[in-house]
Amino acid sequence: AQTVTQSQPEMSVQEAETVTLSCTYDTSESDYYLFWYKQPPSRQMILVIRQEAYKQQNATENRFSVNFQKAAKSFSLKISDSQLGDAAMYFCAYRSAAGNQFYFGTGTSLTVIP
Amino acid sequence: KAGVTQTPRYLIKTRGQQVTLSCSPISGHRSVSWYQQTPGQGLQFLFEYFSETQRNKGNFPGRFSGRQFSNSRSEMNVSTLELGDSALYLCASSATGGASPLHFGNGTRLTVT
Numbered sequence: 001a002q003t004v005t006q007s008q009p010e011m012s013v014q015e016a017e018t019v020t021l022s023c024t025y026d027t028s029e030s031d032y033y034l035f036w037y038k039q040p041p042s043r044q045m046i047l048v049i050r051q052e053a054y055k056q057q058n059a060t061e062n063r064f065s066v067n068f069q070k071a072a073k074s075f076s077l078k079i080s081d082s083q084l085g086d087a088a089m090y091f092c093a094y095r096s097a098a099g100n101q102f103y104f105g106t107g108t109s110l111t112v113i114p
Numbered sequence: 115k116a117g118v119t120q121t122p123r124y125l126i127k128t129r130g131q132q133v134t135l136s137c138s139p140i141s142g143h144r145s146v147s148w149y150q151q152t153p154g155q156g157l158q159f160l161f162e163y164f165s166e167t168q169r170n171k172g173n174f175p176g177r178f179s180g181r182q183f184s185n186s187r188s189e190m191n192v193s194t195l196e197l198g199d200s201a202l203y204l205c206a207s208s209a210t211g212g213a214s215p216l217h218f219g220n221g222t223r224l225t226v227t
Contacts, residue, residue: 044221091157101147105156
């Protein structure tokens with residue numbers, strides 16, 4: 001089974017600053033999809049951004065962008081101009097193009113300091 | 115479109131009892147997955163249903179079971195509850211296709227006393 005590793009259990013960032021959350025994964029497949037989810041204290045998991053492995057261009061959604069390094073099996077999330085509402089647990093997830101199951105990392109708790 | 119709906123939001127049960135959780139997916143989504151979330155274990159995959167068939171199963175004991183109905187609604191049942199079953203149970207639905215993300219409900223917070 002694929003494994004997804006988030007090595008930073010907790011991170012903090014000053015409001016308006018930039019923070020990068022790390023994610024690595026282990027797979028022997030070449031075609032897959034990667035996702036970042038946000039879970040605020042309200043507990044509903046929300047999709048932040050996704051990346052198709054066959055696309056070289058890094059995905060961007062407003063203040064959120066990824067640094068996808070396929071050879072290194074790395075998929076980090078960069079949050080620019082951090083806002084108080086960005087405080088949440090962030091989960092990285094992997095899904096094979098050939099399969100149906102999602103594999104999640106253990107999450108990174110992000111604190112935004114005013 | 116309405117999002118994924120989970121009921122109830124909170125549940126308190128006693129050890130040994132059984133419980134049934136319900137999930138209504140986004141209209142048109144045929145895949146429904148269930149996850150158990152605890153502070154120590156993170157998100158643990160329980161099972162996934164697609165068109166009324168269990169397609170994937172996580173590493174949970176047989177006390178955890180589920181089903182999916184013809185309208186894609188899904189239920190999850192836990193029998194003989196143990197204290198360790200206290201957790202947030204998340205349901206998620208997705209459309210067909212690898213790039214389709216999971217859409218999560220608000221979860222059911224189960225407390226076993």
